[in-house]
Amino acid sequence: MIQIPLYLLLRTETQLVKAAQAGSADAFADLVHHYRDRLLRFLLTRCASYADAEDALQDTLINAYRYIRSYDPRWRFSTWLYRIAIRNAAKLRTPDVLEIHELGDVENDPLLQCIADSESENLWNSARHLLNDEVFAAMWLRYAEDMSVNDISKALDRSASWTKVNLMRGRRALDAELNGTNRKSEAYG
Amino acid sequence: MDKLANRLRKDADNIEVAVSDELDHRIAASLRSVTPQQDSESIVTSQRPALFWWASSLTGIAAAAAVIIIVNSGTSQVPAPATPATTVTATPASIAAAVPAIDWKAETAMLTGQLQQELDALQSDIKKAERKVKDDIGL
Secondary structure, three states: OOOOHHHHHOOHHHHHHHHHHHHHHHHHHHHOOOOOHHHHHHOOOOOOOOHHHHHHHHHHHHHHOHHHOOOOOOOOOHHHHHHHHHHHHHOOOOOOOOOOHHHHHHHHHHHHHHHHHHHHOHHHHHHHHOOOOOHHHHHHHHHHEEEEEEHHHHHOOOOOHHHHHHHHHHHHHHHHHHOOOOHHHHHOO | OOOOHHHHHHHHHHHHHHHHHHHHHHHHHHHHHOOOOOEEEHHHHOOOOHHHHHHHHHHHHHHHHHHHHHHHHHHHOOOOOEEEEEEEEOOOHHHHOOOOOOOOOOOOOOOOOHHHHHHHHHHHHHHHHHHHHHHHHOO
């Protein structure tokens, strides 16, 4: 007997959310299926190791399913999911690792390891060194995940003005890096 | 879409990360063991069934009825005045006379005895110190 995947029957995210809220683990699995790799990649920017990022992803998906009934459809589902992911990543950070990018070297930074594995010049490598964690996260959500300013504000639990200002500062720092005019004084993020 | 945004998106896509099969199995197993929790609204609803509201309403009505009966039974024992009602002024003396005297069988507790002893000892020390100072300076 041919088993038809649930996502073919329930095409929209809203339908999958409703089915998951009704207790369907399959609907939830389909709902988060295309977010998993992206979430893991994002969590690499927030965790101190690859293993931590994997644990954070597992915790994120479990918590999202556990509290799926409290999901407010006024939010984008991805925003809600990333917000949970950010909280879970923060829980895994030990008090002595306040800033992931301060680890500085490729061996200790899971994102830089992945960038090094790709063997191509990558602007996120520079962003990692130029921007602090929060600004890096805002830039990542804006340009890698294509989130709006409002969604970034909600995911990072920051004001819209903070997000706008720091996106602008992040861009300016990376522009300077790209154009070779290294303006370190503004490259704090 | 500007040049920087394009570059950032392209570079992000070049970072190849995928959930491993092992992690996939771990997540699937974890999800099977989890059931979605009731949201707060439905929890409140389930914790307070209709019977709760009926019981609390009846209790409130019964309490109100009891208060009304007690108040009315207290006033019904007062004989109706044979003469037209006169205005009674409530002075402190009349109130004191109306309140029955209660014979309290209590004794004054000596709770300040130890403090008094402490005070005496301190005053004695001060006097001694004064005397010693006067002796030292030859008064």
